[in-house]
Amino acid sequence: MGDGALSGWERSSTARVIAPARPRKLAKVPFVELADGRLQGVVSSGSDIGRVYVSSVTAGEFAYACSTNNNRPCGGARGSYCNHIAAMVKEAVLQYGAERVARYLKCDLADAEPDAASLTRAMLATRPPAGDSKAAATVFSRFLRHLAYLEFDPATAPLPEMQWFPPTRAVA
Amino acid sequence: MVPADEGGGLMRTDLLTEPVDGLDEALAAVDAFDGALASGLLRPQPDRAAGLLGLADAVAGTPLAAKAAEAAEKAVAGAAGEDHFVALAAARTALLGAVHDALGARAEEATGRPRGERSTQGDGPREAAQEVNVLVAARSWLSDLARCGWQGMDHEVVAGAAPVVSALLPEPGLRRLAALLDGFAAELAASCPGASLQQVPERRWADLWARAMLLTVPGAAEMPETATVSGRLLPLGVDVHEHPTAVQAQIHAVLEPADGSAARLVRASVSAPKPDTVVGAGLWQLLRPHLSLLEALGEGRAMELTDMPVTAEGDLLWSDGHARQGEPADPFATARVALPTATEAPTAPLDRHPARLAVPVFVEGYAAQLDEGGLTLTLAGQALHVDADRIPTASPLTPEAVAKSGACIGLLRWDAGRFTLQPLAVESTVRKKTVALHAGAWAGGTTDKAGVKGEKAATDAVKVLRERAGRLLRK
Incomplete structure (x- = not known):
């Protein structure tokens, strides 16, 4: 780039900033996202179809939290990550790719092959603390908000602003 | 000269x-x-x-x-x-x-x-x-x-x-x-x-x-209907836009008005908010029920329009009630015959921006080259860069297919200092036969293995989310 001139990407109106999510099966983990400085998601209970667990891991510190949508703490998330958190990390890696998840969580994988196992291992190696579960309500409401996207009707009035969002062949 | x-x-x-x-x-x-x-x-x-x-x-x-x-x-x-x-x-x-x-x-x-x-209609201060x-x-x-x-x-x-x-x-x-x-x-x-x-x-x-x-300025986003149109609509191709939680398909087409006036370039759009886990071929499922033109495009047909509302910018405000299935129409025939004389509607003042330029063009007789520098088509000694990244992955059209093609329907765009060509469809010769590949080939449905798999994944995703929504959302 040299003398401070902007690169093509910086001068592009349609620069691709995020790769599209990759399709995955949603039955076990209907929702994951990288938002608010956390990897967070909703994991369906294996035993009760009316119950879901809200799990999260913070970026940088890897502090974990897991509780039900009715705010009962998850029995498994004591002293370490529970199965819900492990499942969430796995599905996040499927959806976004291990590198993007690791980058967002600021997790250094050193020389390990980036995948869900190495990511979980690297985070656990830092002996992550239990985080506060106050975020659960926010995450759950973000999940409900996400579900509401199915309720909005398609429209045939043009959206000129979508010209700024071309598809990309790049994969996450 | x-x-x-x-x-x-x-x-x-x-x-x-x-x-x-x-x-x-x-x-x-x-x-x-x-x-x-x-x-x-x-x-x-x-x-x-x-x-x-x-x-x-x-x-x-x-x-x-x-x-x-x-x-x-x-x-x-x-x-x-x-x-x-x-x-x-x-x-x-x-x-x-x-x-x-x-x-x-x-x-x-x-x-x-x-x-x-x-048109002066609808142009005054609203x-x-x-x-x-x-x-x-x-x-x-x-x-x-x-x-x-x-x-x-x-x-x-x-x-x-x-x-x-x-x-x-x-x-x-x-x-x-x-x-x-x-x-x-x-x-x-x-x-x-x-x-x-x-x-x-x-x-x-x-x-x-x-x-x-x-x-955020009230009224700025209005795109009022300024007229209605009737006539034969000949699709050229489809341009897809998407971000994690929205998708839009925009069909570029030539309208031959029933009143015998000059052919016009128009667009028909359909868009939907979506969950970020519905992607690829699955996107067509969300859009298909609202725009019968997608199916016509997949089948290579024209549509007959009767009193379809249109904006001053040439955007049809589609409703299936104003359209019925027409005769078979090959987009390449449309591009060769009807496109060269079709007039283009001007862009609304607030929407004027280089990123908005999407000019339907037809090119043939080029030399295509695909290398690390990207894909280019050289026409009369001038190289035109192909924006291959805009070809949706859920499509039989690929950058490699463009590189082997002899004719291309595309959108002329401009970004980051240069004009580029976004391919919508290409024609190539395979064993002395002409074969066409369209970016929107799967819009109306497909039997292609990858397409079927993509649609199934989206159907399943939507099913799970609806089940979860039914249990958790309406309490």
Whole structure:
């Protein structure tokens, strides 16, 4: 780039900033996202179809939290990550790719092959603390908000602003 | 001088690489402003003042002059209010509008097609729509963003978009702003904190910011129906747009009016908000039930329109009740025969921006080359870069297929300093037979293995989400 001139990407109106999510099966983990400085998601209970667990891991510190949508703490998330958190990390890696998840969580994988196992291992190696579960309500409401996207009707009035969002062949 | 090809069809690619007067100066002013916005307008560094004042200077000869100058001065002093931000966004938009016009004129010369007269209908100042609270909230969020700049943004600031988008989405009239803010905020969230970004897409984010800012002005997003049209609609191809939570398919077509008037280029669009886990071939499922034209496109048919509403920009406001299935129509025949004389509708004043340029073109007899530098088509000694990344993955069309093709229907676009060609369909010769591949081949449904798999994945995803919504949402 040299003398401070902007690169093509910086001068592009349609620069691709995020790769599209990759399709995955949603039955076990209907929702994951990288938002608010956390990897967070909703994991369906294996035993009760009316119950879901809200799990999260913070970026940088890897502090974990897991509780039900009715705010009962998850029995498994004591002293370490529970199965819900492990499942969430796995599905996040499927959806976004291990590198993007690791980058967002600021997790250094050193020389390990980036995948869900190495990511979980690297985070656990830092002996992550239990985080506060106050975020659960926010995450759950973000999940409900996400579900509401199915309720909005398609429209045939043009959206000129979508010209700024071309598809990309790049994969996450 | 070589006369412009009289039969139409031959593109003057040489014109696409020649310099455009004033372009560099206009873009330099835009870039300097974008740099100031990137570092934030809360307390701009003295070296950013030139970028802010320069933007105002660039529009000094326009009706925006006084407002832009005042806004720039306030911004330099770190004292800009929301109205000042709107004025800066307007000045930047005006400048890029001029760039759009110059590039559009160049594209027009290159294609040799006539431009349609702008209808005067619906052109006057519209009645100010009611100030809606959610627009005020959107403007307030965008102002916070401008104060932080991309380099100063954090999760807290970006999260402020969520309630705004939630309030916008249920309002059909506010869908434009909703889709824009939703996609914009997702990118910002994925890039937080801004302080750790190594590279910032300055042009893009400033574009999105400025557009969103203008759409918070009541009435700015209105696209009123100005007429109805009847006649034969001949599809050329489909252009897909998507971000994590929205998708739009836009079909470019030639309309042959029933009254015998000149053929026109029109677009038909369908869009939907979507969960981010519905992707690829699955997107067609969301859109298909609302636009019968997608199926016609997949089957290679025309459609007959009766009194279909249309905007002054040539956007059909599609409703299936005004359309019925027509005869088979090959898009390549349309491109060869009907496209060269079809007139193009002008772009609405606020929508003039280089990113909006999407000029249907037909090219053939080129030499294609695919290497590390990308894909180019060389026509009459002039190389035209192909924006292959815009070909949707859920499609039989691939960059490799374009590289082996002999004819191409595409959209002429302009981005990052150059014209590019976005392929919509190609023709190639396989064992002495002509084979066509369309980007939108799967729009109406497909038996292709990858397409079927993609649709099934989306069906399953939607089923799970609906089940979860049924249990958790309506309690």
